[in-house]
Amino acid sequence: MPVLSVRHLTRYQYRNPVAFGDHRMMFRPREGCDQRLLSSSLLISPTPSQLRHVQDVFGNWIGIARFQGRSRELSFESRIVLDHTPLPAFGDHPGDVDVYVRGESIAYAEDDLPDLERSIERQHDDPAGDLAAWAQSFVRRSGPTSLQHLLAEMTQAIYADFRYGKRLEHGVQTPLATLERRGGACRDLAMLMIEAVRSLGLAAQFVSGYIHSPSRKPGQKTSVGGGHTHAWLRVYLPSSGWVEFDPTNGIVGNTDLIRVAVARDPRQATPLQGAWAGLPADYLGMEVEVDVTSLEGDQVSVMPSLALAFG
Structure with missing residues (x-):
């Protein structure tokens, strides 16, 4: 611990x-x-x-x-x-799998939906459906897709394919700008993934806090986002509850992430x-x-x- x-x-x-x-x-x-x-x-x-x-x-x-x-x-x-304490990302029962099927809603409990709806609502325009199409690229063409696998794969894709860079300007880039530029600050990459999973009908929230960058072995990449406050996201899954994802560093779960604030919008x-x-x-x-x-x-x-x- x-x-x-x-x-x-x-x-x-x-x-x-x-x-x-x-x-x-x-x-x-x-x-x-x-x-x-x-x-x-x-x-x-x-x-x-x-x-x-x-x-x-x-x-x-x-x-x-x-x-x-x-x-x-x-x-x-x-x-x-x-x-x-680092915890298993998807709880103590990794065999519990939530699935996404094209054209169907996420199986959230009816009692939970009133409290999740505002975190499912998209906040940024996507007139041509570019962001939604990018999110759908992680979904199997037929049959169910494991949400645990989809979210982990999306996290790793942003980590591998998008460039991280500190940005001193206030506010957050639009997700479409981040998608087009293939880069942004940690808050931009978090907001990209938030809006992408919301387009699939998932509840997601912005998380602000700190990241611990422990010493790595030679050849291993160190975590980025230190020296300032850090930002990532959390997604609500029916079987696991709120699960954290840091696309800036490819982290699935809470390892090295110190949570200070969660909100529906980064401005909060x-x-x-x-x-x-x-x-x-x-x-x-x-x-x-x-x-x-x-x-x-x-x-x-x-x-x-x-x-x-x-x-």
Whole structure:
């Protein structure tokens, strides 16, 4: 059961002192049977006049900081330590297979459909059906197709055939642009697969968090997407529930993936957002540092208990 440490620093700098509006943070991981938070600290400078935490409609934890006064710099430094357990992607019974048949709906339980429908709805236009056709290329021409096999194959196809590249612009490329360019940032590749599986009638959601890139043997590729927050997706299967897929790294399951937020739309899972007031020329830039490391036993024993700090 690996114990992972995450340090996430975001710093904004300004030429002259500026005022700050509310800032919303999504730094705290979602706990479950595969990850358990051991400790957490948050250092915000300048000190906010108020900080509160709420849960959104998806159960994500959101910190909301309110500020008074002005400053030339605003920084947020989150540190977390958690137990992270890799689990079988499709549960403990790999013989349970869900199938897709052309022209038929996914066999979701009638009671589940009202809660899944918004995650099945497509969010991007596909006027010529190019994305849907690409998704259908993973389906057998006749007879049932194993959804577990289809989703794993689609994940590996994006990993092998699409080029990953960091993109500093805000927002997400349209899936059609990603399909045409055969590349994009991790959030673009995730959204491509989300819309592709939605075209098949599957419920899919966007996931934001961190990725651990452990040391590899010589010749093995290291995971990409580190140094910043990372993005992938999860798909709901009748026999397995929510299953995670990282097409940027070809990961099927939760291995090395630290889940912080899940949402129907990427805009609902922004790690940090807020407003400031000043002249446009005052803004000098933003820097982000994300470090994810594995801790040994003696390092874990000295970690502080749950704490919140301001500076």
